[in-house]
Amino acid sequence: MKLSGWGRCPVVEAEMLAPDTLEAMRRRLTIASPVIARGLGRSYGDSALGPTVLSALRLDRLLAFDAVSGELECEAGVSLDTVLRVFVPRGWFLPVTPGTSFVTLGGAVASDVHGKNHHGAGSFSAHVLGLKILLGNGEVLDCDSSIHAELFRATCGGMGLTGIILAVRLRLVRIPSAWMRTTTLKAKNLDDALDLFEAGRDATYSVAWIDCLARGKHLGRSLLMLGEHDEGGSLRDAAGRARSLPFDFPAGLLNHYSIAAFNTLYYHRRLHRKTLGRSHFRPYFYPLDGIGNWNRMYGRPGFLQYQCALPSASGRMGMRRLLQTIAEAGEGSFLAVLKTFGPGNGNPLSFPLAGPTLALDFRNTPKVRQLLDRLDAIVLDHGGRLYLTKDARMSAATFKRSYPRWEEVAEVRARYHAERFGSLQSRRLEIP
Amino acid sequence: MSTSLQTLFIIGATSAIAEAAARRHAARGGRLHLAARNAERLESLARDLTIRGAAEVTWATFDAADFDRYPALLDAAWQQLGRVDAVLIAHGTLPEQRTCEADWRLARDALLVNGLSPMLLAQQVADKLAVQQGGVLAVISSVAGDRGRQSNYIYGAAKGGLTVFLQGLRNRYFAQGVKVLTVKPGFVDTPMTAAFAKGPLWASADGVAGDILAAMTRGRDVLYTPWFWRAIMLVIRSIPERVFKRLSL
Ligand SMILES: Cc1cc2nc3c(=O)[nH]c(=O)nc-3n(C[C@H](O)[C@H](O)[C@H](O)COP(=O)(O)OP(=O)(O)OC[C@H]3O[C@@H](n4cnc5c(N)ncnc54)[C@H](O)[C@@H]3O)c2cc1C
Ligand SMILES: NC(=O)c1ccc[n+]([C@@H]2O[C@H](COP(=O)([O-])OP(=O)(O)OC[C@H]3O[C@@H](n4cnc5c(N)ncnc54)[C@H](OP(=O)(O)O)[C@@H]3O)[C@@H](O)[C@H]2O)c1
Numbered sequence A: 001m002k003l004s005g006w007g008r009c010p011v012v013e014a015e016m017l018a019p020d021t022l023e024a025m026r027r028r029l030t031i032a033s034p035v036i037a038r039g040l041g042r043s044y045g046d047s048a049l050g051p052t053v054l055s056a057l058r059l060d061r062l063l064a065f066d067a068v069s070g071e072l073e074c075e076a077g078v079s080l081d082t083v084l085r086v087f088v089p090r091g092w093f094l095p096v097t098p099g100t101s102f103v104t105l106g107g108a109v110a111s112d113v114h115g116k117n118h119h120g121a122g123s124f125s126a127h128v129l130g131l132k133i134l135l136g137n138g139e140v141l142d143c144d145s146s147i148h149a150e151l152f153r154a155t156c157g158g159m160g161l162t163g164i165i166l167a168v169r170l171r172l173v174r175i176p177s178a179w180m181r182t183t184t185l186k187a188k189n190l191d192d193a194l195d196l197f198e199a200g201r202d203a204t205y206s207v208a209w210i211d212c213l214a215r216g217k218h219l220g221r222s223l224l225m226l227g228e229h230d231e232g233g234s235l236r237d238a239a240g241r242a243r244s245l246p247f248d249f250p251a252g253l254l255n256h257y258s259i260a261a262f263n264t265l266y267y268h269r270r271l272h273r274k275t276l277g278r279s280h281f282r283p284y285f286y287p288l289d290g291i292g293n294w295n296r297m298y299g300r301p302g303f304l305q306y307q308c309a310l311p312s313a314s315g316r317m318g319m320r321r322l323l324q325t326i327a328e329a330g331e332g333s334f335l336a337v338l339k340t341f342g343p344g345n346g347n348p349l350s351f352p353l354a355g356p357t358l359a360l361d362f363r364n365t366p367k368v369r370q371l372l373d374r375l376d377a378i379v380l381d382h383g384g385r386l387y388l389t390k391d392a393r394m395s396a397a398t399f400k401r402s403y404p405r406w407e408e409v410a411e412v413r414a415r416y417h418a419e420r421f422g423s424l425q426s427r428r429l430e431i432p
Numbered sequence B: 001m002s003t004s005l006q007t008l009f010i011i012g013a014t015s016a017i018a019e020a021a022a023r024r025h026a027a028r029g030g031r032l033h034l035a036a037r038n039a040e041r042l043e044s045l046a047r048d049l050t051i052r053g054a055a056e057v058t059w060a061t062f063d064a065a066d067f068d069r070y071p072a073l074l075d076a077a078w079q080q081l082g083r084v085d086a087v088l089i090a091h092g093t094l095p096e097q098r099t100c101e102a103d104w105r106l107a108r109d110a111l112l113v114n115g116l117s118p119m120l121l122a123q124q125v126a127d128k129l130a131v132q133q134g135g136v137l138a139v140i141s142s143v144a145g146d147r148g149r150q151s152n153y154i155y156g157a158a159k160g161g162l163t164v165f166l167q168g169l170r171n172r173y174f175a176q177g178v179k180v181l182t183v184k185p186g187f188v189d190t191p192m193t194a195a196f197a198k199g200p201l202w203a204s205a206d207g208v209a210g211d212i213l214a215a216m217t218r219g220r221d222v223l224y225t226p227w228f229w230r231a232i233m234l235v236i237r238s239i240p241e242r243v244f245k246r247l248s249l
Helices: A022-031 A080-090 A105-110 A149-155 A190-199 A255-268 A281-285 A294-298 A312-329 A366-381 A396-402 A406-415 A424-428 B016-027 B039-051 B067-081 B097-102 B104-131 B153-176 B205-218 B229-238
Strands: A002-004 A011-013 A015-017 A035-038 A052-055 A062-066 A071-075 A128-134 A140-143 A164-171 A179-187 A205-211 A222-229 A274-280 A303-309 A335-341 A355-363 B007-011 B031-036 B056-061 B086-089 B135-140 B178-185 B222-225
Touching: A022 A052, A022 A128, A022 A164, A062 A080, A062 B039, A071 A080, A080 A105, A105 A164, A128 A149, A140 A149, A149 A406, A179 A190, A179 A281, A190 A205, A190 A222, A190 A312, A190 A335, A274 A281, A303 A366, A312 A355, A312 A366, A355 A366, A366 A396, B007 B016, B007 B067, B016 B031, B016 B039, B016 B205, B031 B039, B031 B067, B039 B056, B056 B067, B067 B104, B086 B104, B086 B205, B097 B104, B097 B153, B104 B135, B104 B153, B104 B178, B135 B153, B135 B205, B153 B178, B178 B205, B178 B229, B205 B222, B222 B229
Parallel strands: A015 A052, A035 A052, B007 B031, B007 B086, B031 B056, B086 B135, B135 B178, B178 B222
Antiparallel strands: A002 A011, A062 A071, A071 A164, A128 A140, A128 A164, A179 A222, A179 A274, A205 A222, A205 A335, A303 A355, A335 A355
C-alpha cells in the first residue's frame, strides 16, 4: 500500500501489518528486515516509513489504572484521545500533550513529545514510569530510568529504532475541570515575545503565534498565549458549544485561515495588550483535531514541517536570523509557533533543549528545500537542532552535528539486537 | 420504542466491531459477558473494559464449531448477568472465494462459521430472551448477503441465509417481546479486511459499533451501516439477473 507521514511526502510503497497480539507481533518481526513501528502516522516525514511497517494500532488496550496515584498502563497503540475520553471525566489529564490528540502512546514516547508546558513539566518521557519493549531477537524487556536505563533513554525520543514499544506506564495528573483559563498577550516583536515568555515562566502552559510576514522593527510580532486549568467548570469531555476564542489556535499550521484570524485580532479588534478568556481543553490543546485531514490542504506534493530549537545563549540572535531569512524568501507559512523550552533531558535523541523553538510549515517545492538548507546552516551555526519527528529532509551530516550523542543510540542498538529496526529516516540519517 | 440496555452478552467478542461496541457499552457503565475463542485476548479485553468504566465484565471461551457446547455457553451468560438485556452475535470469517471453490472443506467451514453457527445461536438466544419476556438480539450479517456475486458467493450465501433466518426469527418471537436486529455492514476496516486497499466507502469499526448500539437501543429490525449501503444495495438488487450474470462483481 501507499504510505506517508502527516506531511504526505515522501509517499512510498510499503507493506503494513497490524498484529493484535504479542505472539503475532513477534512472528511478524522475524520475517522482515528492516522493519519500523508505526502509530497514528502523525509524524510529518519519513520516520514511520519503510518497506515493512508494523502498526501498533491493534495493541490498543488499557492494562491497569490506579485511581489513587493516577498511574496508568496501556498498550502502545492506545491514543492520547482515548486516554482523555476515559480519564478526563474522572478528573485526570495527560502530564504532557502535543498539539494533536491523535497520536499513540508509543509514538509519544518514541518522539519524546513536548507540549505547551515543557518549561515546567519537561517532555513526555519525564512522566513515563516504565516501558515494555519487544527487541529484535523476539525478547520482551521491561525498562525504566533505572532498569535497562540505557535502553529506556535511547527509546524515549529514539524514533522506533530500538524496538517495538508494546506498553507504556505513565502517571496522569489531576485536573479540577475540563476548562482552561487563558491570557493572551500582544508582543510587538521577537525580543518582546521572548521577554514575555520569561516573565510568564510561572504559567503552566505557554505558546506564541508569530506573524512570519512582519519585517523590520515588527519582526517577530506575535500573540503569546498563557493557560491554566480552570478551577471551576465541569469535567465533561465533549467540547460542546465551547466558546473559545479563535486565536486559541496554537498550532499555526492552518496558515491561510489562521492568518486572517491573527490579523483580525492583532489590528482590527484592537486587542488590548492583555486579554483574558476561557476555553474547553479540546479546542485549547487540539484546535485542528476537529478538521480531519487538514494535511490535504497542500495538495499532492505534500508539505514540510520545520521545527528547530536553539540554545538560550544564542537563541535571540539565531531566531532573528531565521525569521529574517524566512520573511525575505516569502515562502514559509504566514504563521509560526514559538515557544521557550525548559531544560533538556538525558535522552540521546530527545529534541528539546533550553531556549527558543520555532515551528512552521512550507509547501514542498525545490525552492523551499533550498531555503530549508539555508535555515539548517543557521540552526547549526547557533548550536541548535531539528525535531526528528517533523523532519523529512535534513542531511546525515546535519543530524550528526546537532545530535552529537547519536553514537550512544547506535551502541544501544547493537547491544539490544535492534539491527532489524530501521526507517527511511534512519537510513537517510545514516544511523547504524 | 427505546430500551435502556444494561447487560450485554457478546458472542465473538474479540471481533473488532464487537470490541468497539463493548467499549462503548463499558463507557456507559454497563455490565458485560463476553465469549470468544482466545482466552488471552478475552482476559486483556475484560481488563480494558473494566478500566473504561464497565460495572462488571466476565468471559468464557467459545468455538463456533463446537455446537454441543452452545447451551452451556448461553446458560453461563445468563447465570453471570441475571437478566440479559441484549445479545450481540458477531463472529465470522471472510474466506477466499476461489480457494473455497476448490476445496469443499474450506467452503463447509465458511458456511458453518458464517451461517449455521450464528443461526443455531440466534435460535437458542431468542428462546431464552422469550423466557425472560423480552430483550434485544443483534446479529451481524452483511450486505454481501443481499445478492450473490461471483467474487464471494460462499460467504454471501451464508450471510444471505442468515438474513432470511433472522427475518423468520423476528417474526416468530415478535409477540414475546424479543427484538431481532439484522446488521448489514458494508466495508469495515478491521483485521478481517486488513489485506484490502481502503477507499472512501470504508467505515471504522467504532462508527459501525455506534450505529449497532443505537439501532439496538431503538429496537430496529434491519440496519445498513454506514447508512448509504441501503441505497447501494437497492441498486445492486434491482439489476435484472440476465444483466447481472454478465457483470464482473
Ligand atoms: C497537528 C499536529 C500537532 C503536533 N504537535 C506536536 C507538539 O506540540 N509537540 C510534539 O512534540 N509533537 C507534535 N506533533 C508530532 C507528533 O506528536 C509526533 O510525531 C508523534 O510521535 C506522533 O505519534 P504517532 O502515534 O502518530 O506516531 P507515528 O507518526 O506513527 O510514528 C512516529 C515515530 O514513533 C515511532 N513509533 C510509533 N509507535 C511506536 C511503537 N509502538 N514502538 C516504537 N516506536 C514507535 C515510529 O517508528 C516513528 O519513528 C504534532 C503533530 C501533528 C500532526
Ligand atoms: N469487516 C467488514 O468489512 C465486514 C463487513 C460485513 C460484515 N462483517 C461481519 O462483521 C462481523 C465481525 O467481523 P470484523 O470485521 O469485526 O472482523 P474480525 O475482527 O476479524 O472478527 C471476526 C471474529 O470472528 C471470530 N471467529 C472466527 N472464527 C471463529 C470460530 N470458529 N469460533 C469463534 N470465533 C471465531 C474471530 O475470532 P479470533 O479473534 O479468535 O480470530 C474474530 O474475533 C463478522 O460477522 C463479519 O462477517 C464484516
